[in-house]
Amino acid sequence: MPANDTRTVGSVQRTCRIIEILQAKGETRITDLSEEVEFSKSTVHGHLATLVNEGLVVKDDHTYRLSLQFLDIAESLKNRIADHNIVRERVRELAEETGEVVHFGVEENGRVVYLAKSKGNAAVRTESKIGKQMPMHSTSLGKAILAEFPRDRVECIVQQQELAKRTKNTLTNLESLHEDLDTIEERGYSIDDEENIPGVRCIGIAVTVPEADVLGALSISGPSQRITDDRIENELHEQLAQAANVIEVNSMYS
Structure with a gap:
């Protein structure tokens, strides 16, 4: 869906932005991620918790990174x-x-x-x-x-x-x-x-x-x-x- 479509969902856009930052940084903490995306720490934590629960993000101690599930997604798309x-x-x-x-x-x-x-x-x-x-x-x-x-x-x-x-x-x-x-x-x-x-x-x-x-x-x-x-x-x-x-x-x- 085009980015200027009035039906876009803000929370999904925020999640996509978080995924983009995790891809670029490899791994990061909530505080650093919050500053990068300019969302509150509680908002970022909620998105990360959901992504962790869905298996798309992995939490290691106090840092977060994308999970290897993205490899499976990428392979299926390429094929x-x-x-x-x-x-x-x-x-x-x-x-x-x-x-x-x-x-x-x-x-x-x-x-x-x-x-x-x-x-x-x-x-x-x-x-x-x-x-x-x-x-x-x-x-x-x-x-x-x-x-x-x-x-x-x-x-x-x-x-x-x-x-x-x-x-x-x-x-x-x-x-x-x-x-x-x-x-x-x-x-x-x-x-x-x-x-x-x-x-x-x-x-x-x-x-x-x-x-x-x-x-x-x-x-x-x-x-x-x-x-x-x-x-x-x-x-x-x-x-x-x-x-x-x-x-x-x-x-x-x-």
């Missing part, structure tokens, strides 16, 4: 999108083959969410992690997915999320984005040309199955000096396409 074992294996193998960082992501609420990540032996350090959300217009994953969407859906996402400038190369107007999506459709893959992180280029490809929505996208990321146009066209594009095909075929017949 609803695609065969996660196949995705994870192909991402790992692709990282080994290329030596770079490989991601698999999906669209949710107009953002791209990382579901799998693996680093090759020459990979650069990135802040990406499983579950992290990123803009679609500045990432190769996001643009590969957007290119598969009807243009009216793209415009709705842009209206909702806007086109924030992340680097000097980020596409920040709808016309430029549409032109890039047209190019992606023609050549079959997307390029993040230092549009999300300075010095890093990425190539992405959508993962689709007939008579269904887009499953997600695969990407390879690395330093600009290694992710050259020549390497993209003559090596990385084909490797990505083969990996995507394996995931697509297994998703069709699983």
Whole structure:
């Protein structure tokens, strides 16, 4: 439900905020949590007690942390999108083959969410992690997915999320984005040309199955000096396409 919907429930929003803080901090005390979320200690205690009773939060002495039940929730969600074992294996193998960082992501609420990540032996350090959300217009994953969407859906996402400038190369107007999506459709893959992180280029490809929505996208990321146009066209594009095909075929017949 949209955040501005008048039917939202304040107590549930407070609980969600507490869960977000626990995720970010790992573990914390009621006093610190109360200051962070700006609720009274008694209010925070009530929410935590309920979460503990439901098995979503664990209390260790005077600190609280998220329970491992979230792992079960995460696994069930990942497996609803695609065969996660196949995705994870192909991402790992692709990282080994290329030596770079490989991601698999999906669209949710107009953002791209990382579901799998693996680093090759020459990979650069990135802040990406499983579950992290990123803009679609500045990432190769996001643009590969957007290119598969009807243009009216793209415009709705842009209206909702806007086109924030992340680097000097980020596409920040709808016309430029549409032109890039047209190019992606023609050549079959997307390029993040230092549009999300300075010095890093990425190539992405959508993962689709007939008579269904887009499953997600695969990407390879690395330093600009290694992710050259020549390497993209003559090596990385084909490797990505083969990996995507394996995931697509297994998703069709699983």
